[in-house]
Amino acid sequence: MSVIMSMRNSAATVGAAVRSVLQQTLQDFELIVIDNGSSDQSGAIVAGFNDPRIRLVREASTSCLAVRLNQAVTLSRGEFIARMDADDMCFPDRLSRQAARLREDPRLDLIGCGAVVFTSAGELVGELPVGRVHQDIVARPFVGFPFPHPTWCGRATWFRDNPYDSSIGYAEDQDLLLRSFRHSRLGAVNAVLLAYRQDQLILRKLITGRLTFMGSLWRHGLATREVLPVLAGMTNHIVKAAVDIATVSTGLNRSMQLRRLRPISPAIAPQWRELRQVLLAPTNLAGTPGPCTA
The missing domain is CATH 3.90.550.10 (Spore Coat Polysaccharide Biosynthesis Protein SpsA; Chain A)
Known part of the structure; x- marks a missing residue:
């Protein structure tokens, strides 16, 4: 091992x-x-x-x-x-x-x-x-x-x-x-x-991670021609990023962590x-x- x-x-x-x-x-x-x-x-x-x-x-x-x-x-x-x-x-x-x-x-x-x-x-x-x-x-x-x-x-x-x-x-x-x-x-x-x-x-890591994975999704969609399901996945991450920003900016970090x-x-x-x-x-x-x- x-x-x-x-x-x-x-x-x-x-x-x-x-x-x-x-x-x-x-x-x-x-x-x-x-x-x-x-x-x-x-x-x-x-x-x-x-x-x-x-x-x-x-x-x-x-x-x-x-x-x-x-x-x-x-x-x-x-x-x-x-x-x-x-x-x-x-x-x-x-x-x-x-x-x-x-x-x-x-x-x-x-x-x-x-x-x-x-x-x-x-x-x-x-x-x-x-x-x-x-x-x-x-x-x-x-x-x-x-x-x-x-x-x-x-x-x-x-x-x-x-x-x-x-x-x-x-x-x-x-x-x-x-x-x-x-x-x-x-x-x-x-x-x-x-x-x-x-x-x-950490909001910076959350958002950067989502943006990076969205880039991976887009490359995958172009390579496999699964563009529509990939776009749906990217939309999901955009929505979650907005929730992340709103939650952390209002001081509810622990609440979001627990969820x-x-x-x-x-x-x-x-x-x-x-x-x-x-x-x-x-x-x-x-x-x-x-x-x-x-």
Whole structure:
């Protein structure tokens, strides 16, 4: 298993992210971390773990996420590749359960999992909507795919055959799914296996992501001659962008965030308390947690 991560100025969060990978029940993995031009201590924190399974690549310049993920895929040596962001955390059995699912069903190319949203203060907010089976994930391709990018785990061959578009800086995951969903088989483990950090919705990212995906839709429509359904999808995104602007500008950020999430499953709270206690302690430059103050 290869876990790929790109980070930039992530000193406040990358220690917990890396620890969550090192504490997986599946221990046969490599963690490839691309330092995407950080100016803080991110690289020193990752190097401080001093674990031979971690491969740290330091880049002096900053590139978009798609470029760094393609770079990490090229470096990977595992049968499967799992995505990981430098501000998120895995539950202990994430990698083992996703690897088992891929081995059980050779038809699957790429799978996700459930993800709970938390704030930097450790508060649980809700669960991300995730399609469980292929038909649900691809039901409305021109509106979007309910398939959160940080939860992805798939066959290395699929990632190499379906690279990210390095010319776009946002919505690289939705663009890739749009280009590949007709010749890929998608699914998900029906369990929360990832904690996704989100303090608030950022309007600039929301709007830029929608505009980028609309560009992907238009290119797809021209290439496939599916212009009318693509235009319907673009109209949907225009309407949602207007709602985003109106909601955030009136100070209802948390309300909009909650509307995008599902209620938290009862079983998640005790699991989250345990994960938080272990992983959200301050990290020193040796890569080890200090006294837990969470």
